[in-house]
Amino acid sequence: MPREIERKFLVASEAWRDHVSHRVELRDGVIALRDGCKVRVRFYGDAQATLSVKGPRAGMSRDEFEYAIPCEDALAMLSKHCDGPPLRKTRHHLVHAGQNWTIDEYHGALAGVLIAEIELASEDAAFARPAWLGSEVTYDQGYRQSALMRRHRAALADSA
């Protein structure tokens, strides 16, 4: 079964920006949540979209199933069947010491939020800490995407 094991961090400086190899604009919408399960629709840029089912998080792991779907379906889901407006972020990719990192830079109501992630093959896998890496937030509920979605909606409601 596909399983996602990842660790999340804040960033301590902007030095990572010099090492970005490529980036993609993401738009996420949550179709439904239940008992920690999440169903998400995501645009990668304008030409690729996916539907994901994620199981409840257990520590740094969770089951994850992701399927490519037609963009017109994803657009309809994002505009009509998601809980609130899409959350937008730029995903920056970079390699440090032979390992892949992503840094998500949130936009709109969440502008300023930056989260670095590394995906690991096992929960105890070693990795090299880049100098720009900040505190770990893997277990911090406030930095889960669902919590960020709530902050995003609350900020939009405040500004309405």
Place this chain on the structure above:
Amino acid sequence: MPREIERKFLVASEAWRDHVSHRVELRDGVIALRDGCKVRVRFYGDAQATLSVKGPRAGMSRDEFEYAIPCEDALAMLSKHCDGPPLRKTRHHLVHAGQNWTIDEYHGALAGVLIAEIELASEDAAFARPAWLGSEVTYDQGYRQSALMRRHRAALADSA
């Protein structure tokens, strides 16, 4: 956008059984519900599975997106990420006056429930009523799949 327009009926006799052209065993699980949106995983027999997103129902119509997914993913979702045990039913297919009908025969805790459905191209499309057709339940909340799921879970809980 894919849109499902269907009318649902009870059956008034068993005469439909003589006209069944083929049937398939279905196993359904609901991953999540929100504001009338539903995300469902379904097995068609043992070798085909789908993930569906359905929008809120408006009368006899709703948006519907359905994607084939690997059976091993569907099995993991059914066993680990659904709200309750799978709902099992036999879907019987038959043609009456050139139009396709399905009759869902529920099993387990819902044994005895039979629902006939016809899918239409538009809300006002004409169709021929077979002699075995009973009362229409298109607008009856008690015969929605979500309500049947609740009955199914409640019956299982009572028998536990």
